[in-house]
Amino acid sequence: MSTISDEAGRQPIGLTAPSGIDRAAHHRLDEAWLAAAWSHPSTRVFVVSGGQVLIDDTPDGRTELVMTPSFEAPLTETHRYFLGTDEAGVSYFALQKDSLPGRMDQSARAAGLREAGLLLGDRDAGLMVHAVALENWQRMHRFCSRCGERTVIAAAGHIRRCQACGAEHYPRTDPAVIMLVTDDQDRVLLGRQVHWPEGRFSTLAGFVEPGESIEQAVAREVQEEAGLAVGKVEYLASQPWPFPSSLMLGFFARATSTEIQVDGDEIEEARWFSRAELRAAFASGEVLPPFGISIASRLIEIWYGEPLPTR
Numbered sequence: 454m455s456t457i458s459d460e461a462g463r464q465p466i467g468l469t470a471p472s473g474i475d476r477a478a479h480h481r482l483d484e485a486w487l488a489a490a491w492s493h494p495s496t497r498v499f500v501v502s503g504g505q506v507l508i509d510d511t512p513d514g515r516t517e518l519v520m521t522p523s524f525e526a527p528l529t530e531t532h533r534y535f536l537g538t539d540e541a542g543v544s545y546f547a548l549q550k551d552s553l554p555g556r557m558d559q560s561a562r563a564a565g566l567r568e569a570g571l572l573l574g575d576r577d578a579g580l581m582v583h584a585v586a587l588e589n590w591q592r593m594h595r596f597c598s599r600c601g602e603r604t605v606i607a608a609a610g611h612i613r614r615c616q617a618c619g620a621e622h623y624p625r626t627d628p629a630v631i632m633l634v635t636d637d638q639d640r641v642l643l644g645r646q647v648h649w650p651e652g653r654f655s656t657l658a659g660f661v662e663p664g665e666s667i668e669q670a671v672a673r674e675v676q677e678e679a680g681l682a683v684g685k686v687e688y689l690a691s692q693p694w695p696f697p698s699s700l701m702l703g704f705f706a707r708a709t710s711t712e713i714q715v716d717g718d719e720i721e722e723a724r725w726f727s728r729a730e731l732r733a734a735f736a737s738g739e740v741l742p743p744f745g746i747s748i749a750s751r752l753i754e755i756w757y758g759e760p761l762p763t764r
């Protein structure tokens with residue numbers, strides 16, 4: 454894997470590594486090519502349903518998407534997403550179904566992206582995040598935003614077309630910023646959202662608003678949520694976050710003021726921590742170590758300078 458934090462021996466940032474899949478977008482409108490690719494014996498197909506897929510453990514201890522040749526796949530023409538091809542020329546499709554297929558073998562299990570993203574290799578994680586993002590977008594764009602009529606799927610899952618007015622609708626990705634804020638003593642700012650369980654602290658985050666740059670969004674969110682001004686903003690990495698359609702843009706931001714005033718609306722509490730203070734808070738259980746595939750964990754870990762304690 455080639456991710457930003459590898460060289461420091463840290464955990465890689467989930468869902469950011471190259472998947473090795475060429476999305477081959479030029480084939481999406483070529484029905485003859487798609488039909489041939491679909492029926493080719495090397496083609497691999499998996500089902501996505503409600504953000505979940507089937508995953509299975511291999512004898513050598515890895516976890517993979519459960520994929521089948523297309524002739525074993527459940528029959529559906531209308532909800533077939535072409536995801537791309539790999540170096541060996543294998544084509545990958547996802548089928549959107551109302552439920553996951555039943556499995557005879559006991560080890561296969563349903564998993565969402567938060568779980569599977571931690572377990573799958575880069576190729577399968579990349580295929581899954583593509584399929585889940587398309588499914589979420591399809592589900593929420595069944596009607597034309599221009600005229601209100603029903604839309605139909607096109608371009609192997611990557612367009613919805615309105616047959617009444619001819620409008621073509623493309624998948625949406627909503628940019629969100631997530632930032633690790635430090636002060637001039639290199640302390641880190643961590644906040645608690647109102648609905649989070651006790652002990653859970655993380656970085657601040659928020660959506661980019663219309664007509665706003667991402668740098669402006671970082672500054673506005675930190676001001677709104679914690680009452681702090683920020684100066685230098687440094688981009689780290691982005692992470693697809695299809696819950697339902699975000700792209701997380703990760704930043705380091707340096708605060709130019711230190712007096713916290715939380716909004717009390719989204720953020721209930723925010724605190725500055727030195728590394729020693731955070732280490733002590735992890736040890737006492739006052740702060741729970743962040744975990745999961747979110748880029749937030751990695752932002753904190755990079756600042757912390759060593760692997761975070763595990764839960």
Ligand SMILES: [Zn+2]
Pocket residue numbers: 597598599600601602615616617618619620
């Ligand atoms: Zn329309």
